[in-house]
Amino acid sequence: MNSYIFETIDHGIKFPAKIFVTSIEQSSYHWHYDYELILVLKGSLSLKLWPDSCVMKEGDIVLVNSKVVHGLSETNENNICLIMQLKQELFEDRKDKNQNYQFYLNSVTDIVKPMVPYETFTRTAAEIGLQYYENSLTNYFRIQALLYTLVADIFQYTQYDIRQYADKNTTVEEADTLLRIIEYVEQNYYEDSITDSLCRYIGMSEKTLYRFLKSHTNLTLKELVISIKLEKTLHMLSKTDKPISVIAQECGFGTDKTFYRIFKNAFGMTPTEYRISGTIVEENKQVQGYIDYSKRDAIRLLKKYI
Amino acid sequence: MKCDKAYRISYTEKAKKLLADLNLEEKVNLMSGIGYYFGNAELYQNETNKHYNYIPFYCGRMVHKGIPRMIFTDGTRGVVIGTGKNTCFPVTMLRGASFDTKLEEKIGRAIAKEARACSCNLFAGICINLPYHPGWGRSQETYGEDSYHIGQMGSALVRGVQGENVMACVKHYAFNSMEISRYKVNIECDKRTEREVYLSHFKDCIDAGAAVVMSSYNLYQGAYCGQSEYLLNQVLKKEWDFDGFVMSDFNLGIRDTIEAANNGQDMEMCNTNYYGDKLVQAVRDGFVPMEKIDEACLRIVRTIIAFHEADDKEYDKTIRGCKQHIRLALTSARKGITLIKNDKNVLPFKKEKRARIAVFGKLANQDNVGDHGSSFVYPPYVVTPLQGIARVCKDAEVIYYPGTDFGHARNLAKNADYTLFFVGYDYDDEGEHVEGEEFSEFATTKGGDRINLMGLYPEDVNLIREVAPVNKNSCVVLIGGNMILIDEWKDYVNSILMAYYPGMEGGTAIAEILFGDVNPSGKLPFVITKSEEDLPEINWQTTYQYYEYYHGYTKLEKEEKKPSVPFGYGLSYTTFTVTEPKFTIKKKYLISSCLIENTGRRYGEEVIQVYVGYKNSSIDRPRKELKGFQKVGLKPGEKKRIEIKTPIDKLRWYNEMNGQWELEHMEYEVYIGTSSANEDLWEDKIVL
CATH class of the missing domain: 2.60.120.280 (Regulatory protein AraC)
Structure with missing residues (x-):
């Protein structure tokens, strides 16, 4: 993707x-x-x-x-x-x-x-x-x-x-750990007990995990999970015809009400509004064709800034 | 201290014997500085930073005649030799704020050990000039504004340094309290000002056993101090019975061969300009009597051999910047940094996990150990305030922004749990000024006196006024060598910490105090006035300056002006109560005592201060003067009886009519308490 x-x-x-x-x-x-x-x-x-x-x-x-x-x-x-x-x-x-x-x-x-x-x-x-x-x-x-x-x-x-x-800046191993955490959450975001299973998977206590995430991403695990869930819903809302309640379920939001609230908080619009507008920010709604570009195009575009 | 005066005097005969073997040229050689000492290759072989004192200076090429060299290191915050090795202690002013003579003695020992590990036998870092005006650019190198206090602290450093059998050199004798005009300014004052205010602490350090005195560049009563018959021969050597030797300040400290030699200058440093061949000729031509040369040489040789033979210890190079010494530098910073405002006990900040700390002001992110002149010590590392905060608050998010854009700064402050401002000065704003001088090739910074800079820079004032009110957990940390005016912004911030230049571990100490690991216990060794008008008048760029009798807190009290922050003031995170004040006279001492109790909930240290007042005096005297102090540490609930001894002699005044120190027989006010402010003092009367 x-x-x-x-x-x-x-x-x-x-x-x-x-x-x-x-x-x-x-x-x-x-x-x-x-x-x-x-x-x-x-x-x-x-x-x-x-x-x-x-x-x-x-x-x-x-x-x-x-x-x-x-x-x-x-x-x-x-x-x-x-x-x-x-x-x-x-x-x-x-x-x-x-x-x-x-x-x-x-x-x-x-x-x-x-x-x-x-x-x-x-x-x-x-x-x-x-x-x-x-x-x-x-x-x-x-x-x-x-x-x-x-x-x-x-x-x-x-x-x-x-x-x-x-002391020392985050080490390479720490970066790997973070990527492993994100990967794990992306694959297991719908799990209720994701905290426990992630701690086991990554070999950290809950407290350590919390501190680690907060210091590297400024997110709590809960926030990270929500952001990944929302990411999924955006994709599903724009690329599929699935009903919103099904999307909410599939992405692990429990009730529709919760989903609406969290979505609105994050993007300032409801899922339905997003589905209609196709973007989270108001934009030129005209759907344009895929821009195929060549080296020549790229050079032409870059030259505009010089 | 083994090398005290009596011990040194015991070497008179031996010194005379050694000198009997020398001809005139050889004797004069002992008096004529040679420059760098390349005797210890290890000290300079790998040195890429060839700064002013990267290797020692020396004097005397008579080792084959049994007379060791004088090998010199500069100070004042450690040993200047080399780069990246020695411990950089907090500046003298911060150490003055500790009011802790025992600690100062320990620092003296540590410095002396490092000096010896650098092949040196003399430490020229006992700077005890009294700043007439706090704008003096090098006032960071002295202990404060009060003669008694400077005398006590300076004596402690002398004891420490000489305790390791290193000669302690007291400087700059005398009246050297202006920087940019130091080569040309003629200081005048009346005799009482001279004796009571500007010389008494020199006398204290001589009485404590200091072996060497460095004369100053400036003139006093029309004579260069380095060749002043009055200051050198009459006062120092005759009246005070000083047995050691005098050396000149470097290169411009002597202006005339004959005058210097005849008037008591024993040694020209650091190079020979007026002594050497010129002095030999002056003796041959009959302008300088041979006895003058013999006396100078006796002083030099007697002192050097006394110290040389005091021990045969080896000081390994690993002692330079060793753990214990760095630890001592940290302890010193912890005990000197002074909390001067703490509304609603906003400090200490809590070390919460994930706390967000917004740090403003470029001084937060700067190695700032003070002046970059002759006192610049080059330590292995310096902990900046920013680094200190990140280390002390390991789980916090520490965000630093210099503060250029106030809008952005306000946003950061708004979203932060704690807001800190690091403002004040660095080596460009104040410090030694070497323009057009011998060592100007080493000068990388401006230094000089604080002309028109008694407060903060306008951009810093604006930053505080614009940003501090956004977050109530705010603290301004002041960096500087002496008083900084605070009144134009102090109401905009909830706490103020005076950090001086806190040395190589300063950032750690500041953070530990801000976040409660350490309870502050420093006390201001100067008064903070409300405005510049409350300070003595001074002309920095001048050939003439008159020093009035009153300056600092004595001037304010005399003029009945309220200070912004009183002399001797400093807050703690715990509370102390002082009760049962008692004053008695025992033999030749005033004994002041009180009961002090820690009534708060954590360990803390307090400085009990004794002042004496002269309301009944028939002459013009200060309202009150510091005449005793003691630092004491107390656990929560602990009580201690403190007894402070002041020699009655310290209450005398100098009668210029007959040139005598006299005691007034009258009723004196005596005070004991925790600052110079009357509300912090118990008052009583004694009759003498």
Whole structure:
């Protein structure tokens, strides 16, 4: 179901980043070390940054911070996005490895504004995207230069917080553990006794599990389960004709009433409204055809930002 | 302390014998600093950071004649030699706030051990200048604003350092309380101010046995202190009967060969500019009598050999920055950091699991151990406040934001359980200023005095005013070397902690206090005035400054002005009651006693303070002055009787008409309590 794999982000040998242009269908809530820069080149994309969500339109740029739980899904129009997965090391303070930077770069919500126009970032991102299509030694150095320019711009021109951790940052094993937890919940979300079975599966006490989840995702297990359940219902509501009460049952919400309440809380609309509108945010409802894009299209789209 | 004055004097004959074997050039060599000491390769072989004092300075090339070198390390918050090895203690001002002489003595021992592990036999870190005005950029290097208090704390450091048979060098003699004009400013004051306010603590440290004195750069009554007949020969050596030696402050501490040598300057440091060949010539030409050279050399040699022969212990390099010393640095920070406001007992914050802590202010995320001048110690690590908080509150979410965008800051504060602001200064705002000087190549920071900066920067004031009211669990942590004005923002925040520059483990101590692991017990060693107008007038960029008799709390009390926070004030998480005050005269002492009880629910430490007032005096004297203090620790419910001894001599005044210290025979007010504020003191009368 994921149109690209987050979990095994491969930066290749050349760059401390993975850069690609893709069309995103859906990617449920997940989390990784990399910072992820998304630039929508065409269409629109629904981005969920727990607990909020927003719709990115053409030209929007968002930096998803390291270790932030997020999900992506297409809206009723298809999309083409430039995705840059930037290694955490790019943003590391050499002096204190226990610090994690959270940058505010989101042209959609635009709550904490950068000190320069968003174009500063989209231009550099697009340039990187373009360079990526060439494979000469010059490009190799140019991309490195542009990447560091981008990182420098992010440090210089965005507001950021620092999360300070006591000792070592989360280890690789911990990341694996988190992915195993999410995977398990995705497969067993309907179970009543999921807490017990998950604790057994992962080998943690309930308390440890709670702390672990909270510190890495800021979610409790209950919240995680609900978010995954809701994810399923969104899919079923838009892609199947199943009655809402059946969906509520299948996704493990018990009663319809509970389902309506939780759904409304999460998305600000009822399941029925969602089914009719086809999106959680009001959008151009005209269903467009699948956008097939070629390298040529991608280059054309990227050039618009330079 | 083995190396006391009597012991040192016992080396007179031996020193004379050694000197008899030396010619003039050789004697002058003992008086002329040489620069860096490359004797211990281990100290500099792998050193990439060649800072000002990365290896010791030294004086004396007469080892083959049986006279060891004087090997010098700077201070004041530890041993400056090397990088990444030595313990960086909190600055002297914080240690002054501990009011804990026993602790200061321990710190002195630890510093001396590290000095010896660095091949040094002299620690030039007993800085006891009294800040006339709290804007003095290096006031972090001294203990506070009160002469008696500085004298007691400085003496404790002398005892500690010399307890490990390292020469303690007391500096900067004298009146060195202005930074940017220090090479040119001529200080004047009347005789009572001189003796009672600016020299009495120097006398205390000499009486405690300090072996070495460093003269200052500035002038006093028109003479450079490094070549002042009055200060060196007359007061220090004659009146105070000082047996040790004097060295000059570095490179500009002497301006004239003949004047310096004749007026009692024993050693030129750290390089030879005016001594050496010039001094040899001056003796040959008859401008400097040979006896002056012999006297200086006797003082130098006698002192050095006395210390050299006091023990034959080896101090291993592993002692530098060892666990016990770092632990001591942490203890010191815990006992000095001062809680000055705590409305509704908002502190200590609870260490709840998953608490969200919003931290503002760039000083939270900065290694900030104080001045980057000659006192800069280079420790293996520094715990920033932010790191300290994350470590103390392991399960909390610690979010740091410098605070540029107030809207964002308010949002973070609103969603946080606790809001902290780290504001104040760093080495660019205050500290040693070396522009255009010998060591200016080492200067990476501005330093200097706090000209027009007695409060916080306007952006920090605005940050506090805009963001703090959003969250009632708020605390402002002040970082700085002396008083910071707080009145323009103090009502916007529920608690205020003065953290000074708390050393390499400072971040840990701050967090432990904020989150209740440690009960604060520091007391302000200075008064916080309500406004800048309450401070003495001063001109920082000048060639002349007059020091008035009154400054600090004595000035405020004399002018009947209320302070914002009184001298000697500091809160605790427990409560203490002081009862049964009693004052008696026993022989040559005033004995002040009281019963103190911990009436709260946790262990705490309190500083019992004794003040003496002179309402009946026929001369102009302060309303009251600190004349005794003692730190005491009490378990919940525990009671202790405290007895504080003050020599009656300490109540005398200096009569400039006859040059005598005199005791007024009259009724004195005597006070005992927990701060200098009258509401915190019991008052009684004694007749002398």
